[in-house]
Each structure stands twice: as structure tokens, then as C-alpha cells.
Amino acid sequence: MTPDPPVLSRRHATNAVMSGFAWAGTLAALAALALILYALLMRGIGALSLATFTRTTPTPGGDGGLLNAILGSLAMTAVAIAAATPVGMLAGTYLAEYGRRGRLAQTVRFLNDTLLSVPSIIIGLFVYGLAVQPAGHFSGWAGAFALALIALPVVVRTTEDILNLVPDSLREAGTALGAPRWRVIVCIAWRAAADGILTGVLLAVARISGETAPLLFTALNNQFLTSGLDRPTASLPVAIFQFAMSPYPNWQQLAWAGALLISVAVLALNISARLVARRRHR
Amino acid sequence: MLWGVQRSAVWEQGFRGATQASAVLVVAALVGVFALLMADGLPALQRFGWGFLLATEWNPVTETFGALPAIYGTLVTSAIAMLLGVPAAFGIAFFINELCPHGLRPTLTVGIELLAAIPSIIYGMWGLFVLSPFLAAHVQPTLTGLLGPLPGVGALFQGAPFGIGMLTAGLILAVMILPYVAAVARHVIGDVPPLLREAAFAVGATRWEVFRHVLVPYTSRGLLGGVMLGLGRALGETMAVTFVIGNAHQVSASLLAPGTTISATLANEFTEAVGDIYLSSLLALGLILFVITFAVLAVARLLLGRASPDAAS
Numbered sequence: 001m002t003p004d005p006p007v008l009s010r011r012h013a014t015n016a017v018m019s020g021f022a023w024a025g026t027l028a029a030l031a032a033l034a035l036i037l038y039a040l041l042m043r044g045i046g047a048l049s050l051a052t053f054t055r056t057t058p059t060p061g062g063d064g065g066l067l068n069a070i071l072g073s074l075a076m077t078a079v080a081i082a083a084a085t086p087v088g089m090l091a092g093t094y095l096a097e098y099g100r101r102g103r104l105a106q107t108v109r110f111l112n113d114t115l116l117s118v119p120s121i122i123i124g125l126f127v128y129g130l131a132v133q134p135a136g137h138f139s140g141w142a143g144a145f146a147l148a149l150i151a152l153p154v155v156v157r158t159t160e161d162i163l164n165l166v167p168d169s170l171r172e173a174g175t176a177l178g179a180p181r182w183r184v185i186v187c188i189a190w191r192a193a194a195d196g197i198l199t200g201v202l203l204a205v206a207r208i209s210g211e212t213a214p215l216l217f218t219a220l221n222n223q224f225l226t227s228g229l230d231r232p233t234a235s236l237p238v239a240i241f242q243f244a245m246s247p248y249p250n251w252q253q254l255a256w257a258g259a260l261l262i263s264v265a266v267l268a269l270n271i272s273a274r275l276v277a278r279r280r281h282r
Numbered sequence: 283m284l285w286g287v288q289r290s291a292v293w294e295q296g297f298r299g300a301t302q303a304s305a306v307l308v309v310a311a312l313v314g315v316f317a318l319l320m321a322d323g324l325p326a327l328q329r330f331g332w333g334f335l336l337a338t339e340w341n342p343v344t345e346t347f348g349a350l351p352a353i354y355g356t357l358v359t360s361a362i363a364m365l366l367g368v369p370a371a372f373g374i375a376f377f378i379n380e381l382c383p384h385g386l387r388p389t390l391t392v393g394i395e396l397l398a399a400i401p402s403i404i405y406g407m408w409g410l411f412v413l414s415p416f417l418a419a420h421v422q423p424t425l426t427g428l429l430g431p432l433p434g435v436g437a438l439f440q441g442a443p444f445g446i447g448m449l450t451a452g453l454i455l456a457v458m459i460l461p462y463v464a465a466v467a468r469h470v471i472g473d474v475p476p477l478l479r480e481a482a483f484a485v486g487a488t489r490w491e492v493f494r495h496v497l498v499p500y501t502s503r504g505l506l507g508g509v510m511l512g513l514g515r516a517l518g519e520t521m522a523v524t525f526v527i528g529n530a531h532q533v534s535a536s537l538l539a540p541g542t543t544i545s546a547t548l549a550n551e552f553t554e555a556v557g558d559i560y561l562s563s564l565l566a567l568g569l570i571l572f573v574i575t576f577a578v579l580a581v582a583r584l585l586l587g588r589a590s591p592d593a594a595s
Contacts, residue, residue: 011488011491014488014490014491015489015490015491018376018494019374019377019381019490020368022373022374022376022381025370025371025372025374025377025379025380026371026374026377026378029370029393029460030390030398032457033393033394033396033400035408035412036400040408043411048358064554074548086304088304090301090303090305091301091304091305091308092302093301094298094302094305094498097301098301099302102308105305106307108305108308110580111309111312113583114579114580115308117310117518117575118315118518118572118575118576118579118580119513119517119518119520119545119571119575120518120520121518121548121568122518122568123315124548125552125565126315126318129319129322129565130318130553132593133367134592149311156308157509157520180290180291180294181297181298182293182297182298186297197346206399209401209434210400210401210402210403211400211401212401212521213520213545213549216552217548217552217553219427220553223369237403238399240403240407241524244406244407244410244525245525259407260403261402262403263401263404266399266400266401267396267399270399272561272580274392275489
């Protein structure tokens with residue numbers, strides 16, 4: 001029995017319309033990406049100059065650069081990653097190697113996946129109450145702490161995922177040679193998973209280097225270059241926020257310069273993370 | 283020799299303990315967030331009671347605080363984002379998994395995923411300086427002209443075309459959640475046994491029919507999980523919204539009107555809040571946001587199991 005032609009042509013028409021819609025959706029998403037990158041390049045490159053890297057943030061109406069914001073971002077990101085990497089690696093190792101299907105591991109896994117997507121501004125509120133309020137002042141350390149809390153679940157998740165890909169036969173081989181569990185993990189599993197863990201850390205750096213919301217109530221901002229992180233510290237994202245919302249054209253210019261810098265850094269980190277991940281599969 | 287074995291046991295204990303402690307730290311962080319928001323938000327909740335959720339006035343001078351405008355804005359912008367973003371994300375999954383040439387797949391996938399990599403502050407800036415002026419000049423007057431006179435829906439499109447407002451915020455959120463929802467959709471649809479797909483094609487189904495009547499029902503649980511994940515993102519997104527929402531504590535029917543969201547209120551007002559009750563009200567707002575997103579994300583994770591994509595998303 002063949003379906004009568006009108007039904008068939010209607011089905012084909014539906015197929016064509018829906019395919020067209022799928023095309024349009026994909027094109028729209030790629031167009032959004034292209035438009036954002038275009039705006040960044042057009043407005044950002046014109047705003048970049050040597051002064052952007054050599055001078056500190058300006059007073060209203062004055063000229064200046066982003067030196068203190070760049071250094072503040074680098075310092076806080078470095079401290080955050082230095083703190084989140086070991087803790088995240090160990091927690092991920094617990095989930096993949098010791099806890100596995102146990103109750104604690106299941107709970108940690110569930111909460112970690114949730115922490116991964118908890119709004120970052122909530123993390124900012126938390127660190128404000130935990131570190132800023134008791135200390136009585138905003139500080140770069142508090143900012144780094146907030147960033148570390150955001151990086152942590154990323155490292156935990158990627159470490160666990162990658163350790164799960166290490167075949168058990170490798171671990172058994174190590175155990176058969178008389179190596180205790182911790183040596184099997186450190187010398188065999190971690191080594192086999194090194195590239196994957198590095199990918200996770202790079203993704204975590206990419207994630208936190210663009211974060212603004214958690215820094216608003218922790219590191220706050222600073223117009224000047226500070227030594228050390230125990231005072232309010234400027235960061236690129238917060239500086240961009242401040243300058244973009246300002247009425248001064250030269251401040252808005254600086255915001256675009258900062259936006260370009262941050263996007264280039266984040267996209268480069270993302271792409272290098274992908275390259276490291278691909279190296280694994282070869 | 284025996285000493286060596288004992289030392290090894292100490293190492294084993296120590297290492298295992300360190301990994302376990304780190305894992306517990308993750309739990310402690312989340313519990314800590316809840317406890318702190320609860321404790322610091324309590325004074326406001328006690329003073330205003332349940333009315334806090336329904337009161338519309340937000341006045342730091344008279345110290346009267348109601349959460350409704352912020353909650354309303356959060357829900358409306360997220361609803362716009364879901365309405366626009368979810369069909370588009372499913373379309374992308376349909377296109378990349380079913381329609382596009384094999385060679386194009388990796389490029390398209392990376393392109394879509396890069397949308398997730400762009401920091402939210404960049405979305406905000408772009409929204410404020412590029413998208414809003416465009417919407418104000420070209421789109422919003424047309425919307426008001428075409429849909430404004432209609433009964434019912436017309437109320438959604440009234441008012442002056444400011445460019446900034448709830449519609450713009452929702453539009454940007456839609457673009458931001460796209461990559462997350464699309465990634466989950468692609469992931470779960472890619473896991474469908476080839477046999478099912480082939481059987482459907484064998485009885486003469488078109489590509490769309492295979493997608494709509496075989497792949498989507500088979501993966502509905504995972505797809506819903508992806509949608510919830512996107513919703514969790516949209517509800518809590520801060521910077522992109524703060525730039526374009528207009529920060530007005532008001533509940534207005536028109537989508538073109540400025541409003542505020544919980545996260546935007548926090549970003550705009552927290553560091554400048556003076557007085558215990560003001561600060562506490564903001565923290566209570568944070569608690570509401572945390573509880574809502576936690577519930578949404580928990581449902582997402584329950585639906586997805588471990589079938590969610592990598593930690594980058």
C-alpha cells in the first residue's frame with residue numbers, strides 16, 4: 001500500500017521546513033558568535049595601545065591603561081588555580097579511585113556537579129560573608145578564594161572523568177608488582193591521565209579568568225597598583241564593568257581594550273585545552 | 283623491611299585521607315554557602331516575613347524591601363531565554379547530528395561551544411553597546427507597531443523602545459544558554475542505538491520524522507535534563523543581565539520595560555548597601571536565588587545521571 005501523494009508531499013514539506021529551521025538556528029548561533037567577535041576586534045584593536053599595558057587605570061576624564069587590572073587578574077587567577085588544582089585533583093581521585101560507587105562518593109559527585117553551575121554571584125556572597133566581613137575589608141585574597149571555589153568543581157569533574165578512562169588492567173598490573181594503592185594512583189593512574197588533568201586545569205583557568213560577579217564583593221577594585229593581595233585589588237573583568245558603565249568615552253574605550261584582551265586569553269586557553277585533549281586521543 | 287611496609291601503610295592512610303578530606307571539602311563548600319546565606323538573610327526574612335516574596339517596594343531610604351520585582355524579572359528573562367533558546371538549541375542538535383555533512387561536524391561543534399567560552403561580561407558589553415541600540419532603532423518599534431495593538435499579547439510590547447529591558451536581557455540569555463542545551467542534546471542523541479534510527483529510516487520516515495518521533499522520545503529524559511541545566515544558567519546569570527536590564531525595581535507587563543533580576547540587584551547594590559537590614563535583604567535575595575537554582579540543577583542532574591557533557595559546560 002503506498003501512501004497517497006498529498007500525505008507524502010506534506011510529510012516532505014514538513015521535513016523541509018524543519019530542516020530549514022535547523023539550518024536557521026545553527027546559522028543564527030554562529031552569526032551571534034561572529035558578530036560578538038567582530039565587535040570585539042573592531043572596537044578593541046583601535047582602543048589598544050602601549051599605554052594599556054604600561055599605565056594604571058585613569059581618574060575620571062584622565063588617560064591611563066589597565067596595568068593594575070591585568071596584574072591583579074593574573075595574581076588572583078594564579079593563586080586560585082594553585083589552591084584549586086591540588087584539592088580538586090585529590091577530590092577527583094577520591095571519587096574515581098577510592099569512593100567509586102560508595103555513598104559518600106555519590107553525594108560528593110552530585111553536589112560537585114551542582115556546584116559547577118551554581119551562579120557565581122552566590123559564591124561571591126559566600127566569600128564576602130566568610131572572608132571580607134570578618135576581616136573588615138575587601139582584599140585580593142578574598143577574590144582569589146572566590147575564584148578558587150569556582151575552579152574547584154571543574155578540576156574535580158575532569159580529574160574524575162579522566163581517571164575513569166584509565167583501564168583497570170593498568171592498576172592491576174601495578175598492584176601485581178607489589179605497589180601500594182597510593183603508588184599505583186600517583187605513578188600509574190595520574191601519569192596516564194596527566195594530559196586530561198592538564199585539560200581540566202586549563203579549562204578552569206579559562207572559566208575563572210572571565211569571571212566578574214564573584215570579584216565584585218570580594219576583591220572589589222582599586223585604582224592603583226598594589227603590592228600584595230591584602231588590599232582591594234583591581235581585576236580586568238571588574239575594570240571592564242566599571243569603565244563600560246561609565247559615561248566617559250575614553251573609559252569605554254579602555255573597557256573595549258580590556259574586553260578584547262580577556263576574550264583573546266579565554267579563547268586561547270580554551271583552544272589549547274582542546275589541543276591537549278586531542279593529543280591524548282592520538 | 284618491616285619498617286618499610288609500615289611506612290608504606292602510613293603513606294596509604296595519609297594519601298587516602300587527603301583525597302577523602304578534599305572530597306568532603308566540596309560538600310562543605312556547598313553546605314557552607316547555604317548556611318551562610320540562611321544566617322545572614324534571616325534578619326530580613328524575620329522582619330518582612332513571607333511578604334518579602336510578594337512585596338514590590340524596594341526602597342533603601344525607608345528600609346522597605348520586597349523581592350517581587352527581582353524574582354519577577356529573573357523568571358521573565360529566563361522564560362524568554364528558554365522560549366527562544368531551547369528550540370534553537372534543539373534545531374542545532376538536529377542540524378549537526380542529522381543534517382550536516384560529516385566533515386563539517388567538528389567545526390560546527392567547536393563554533394557552538396565557543397559561545398559557552400565567551401565570558402558573560404563580554405555578552406553584557408556587546409548587549410549594551412551593539413545589540414540594544416540595534417533593537418531600539420529597528421526591532422522594538424516594529425514589535426510595538428505590529429503586536430502592540432493586539433488584545434492580550436499587546437500588553438507585552440508597550441512603551442518606549444529603550445533598547446535595554448527584559449526582552450534584551452532574555453535575548454542575550456537565550457544565546458548564552460544555547461551551547462549548553464545544544465551540547466547535552468547532541469550528546470544524548472548521539473548515544474541512541476543506530477539500530478533504532480535505521481529501523482525508522484527503513485520504514486520510510488523522513489529525517490525530521492526520525493528526529494521527532496524516534497530520537498526525541500527516546501532521549502526525552504536527557505533532553506529535559508539539558509533544558510533544566512540551561513534554565514539553571516539563565517536564572518543565575520549576572521553580568522550579561524546587569525548591563526542590559528536597566529536596574530529598575532518594578533513589575534511591568536511590557537517586556538520592553540526595564541526591570542531587574544536577583545543577580546543584577548546583587549551586582550548593582552551589594553557593595554553600596556548601607557545598614558544591616560538592606561544588606562540582609564540582599565542576602566535573602568541571594569538565598570532565594572540559591573534555593574531556586576539548586577533545585578533546578580538538582581533536577582537536571584537527576585534526569586541526566588552522568589550523561590552530561592564535560593566540565594567545560
